[in-house]
Amino acid sequence: MGDREIDQQLVERAQRGDKRAFELLVSKYQRKLGRLLSRFVRDAAEVEDVTQEAFIKAYRALPSFRGESAFYTWLYRIGINTAKNYLVALGRRAPTTTGFDNEEAEGFEDAEQLRDSSTPESELEGKEIAATVNRAMDALPADLRTAITLREIEGLSYEEIASVMNCPVGTVRSRIFRARDAIAAELRPLLGTEKDRRW
């Protein structure tokens, strides 16, 4: 089951009335979508508003989602339209092009191409999270670090990682989990679990 199939499963659950499944999709894509929409809307509070609105519109439109495209491609289109409508409502002009078309939406991960619209506070928090993740990565044993890098950055499957690292798939599975768990242990205090603080 690939990334697209996992999203499809979550979508189908949400279509059957499971709101938590949709929350999982939001949790997965809110940073990516927010970063994309910051190309249209500069102010951090506005970016959050537009991102939330885009997710709500996506939720309302779920019955029409047939899975013909990837969920993020569909969400991307909704996000762009929401941002453009938002700017029109304010009498502001949307950028003529985002520089990315729908086909590129899924692979849209280039950090340098978009400008973040973060407040000094959120920028600091973002930097702190990045620093914590990097520190935790550095502290990992080499085989765990390689496995999580191949998975998260290179996007390789467990089988491909097993082939690259010349080890059984079961070992890859265990290494990736241990790497994630170790980084998560460092990160969790930053993310917080108290009310009004969930990320």
Next chain:
Amino acid sequence: MREQISRLMDGDLEGAEAEAAFRELKRVDGLEYWTCCHVIGDALRRNGAPIAGFAERFARRLEAEPTVLAPKPVHTAKLPLAWAVAATIAAVVVVGSVAVNMLDRPPTALVTVNEAGGVRGTRAPLRQVSPDYLLAHQEYSPTTQIQGVGPYLRAVSAGGVDGRP
């Protein structure tokens, strides 16, 4: 629980195991672990920083939304393999039984041939057609190679002064 969620994120779970992981994700700590792992992935890919309180605020908005219920998708294009096999077998049985039935009936076929041999042909009387009618429609007769062009051919050939075309 955490390992199941990690594996689900990577598409390493199927069937009952995936179902169990989805059940874990209904719990608050399951959702938090899922979020944490995705924040790690986004941080490693430099895919944007999380916004504090986003999930909480969104959850409140989502709660206020009426629950969507989409009709079950109808998968007409992808028939299960069992149906395809059943259809193939049924087709083979039908065609086979028809073929076998035909082979099993030589006596009937012989009777039919014998009966056909006894039938004698008769000559149908010709209809009387008026000669005027035949003259008037001579140019449309199938004896000309290109029907309907006879009048035009004559007109052209009569146009020469010294009788030559």
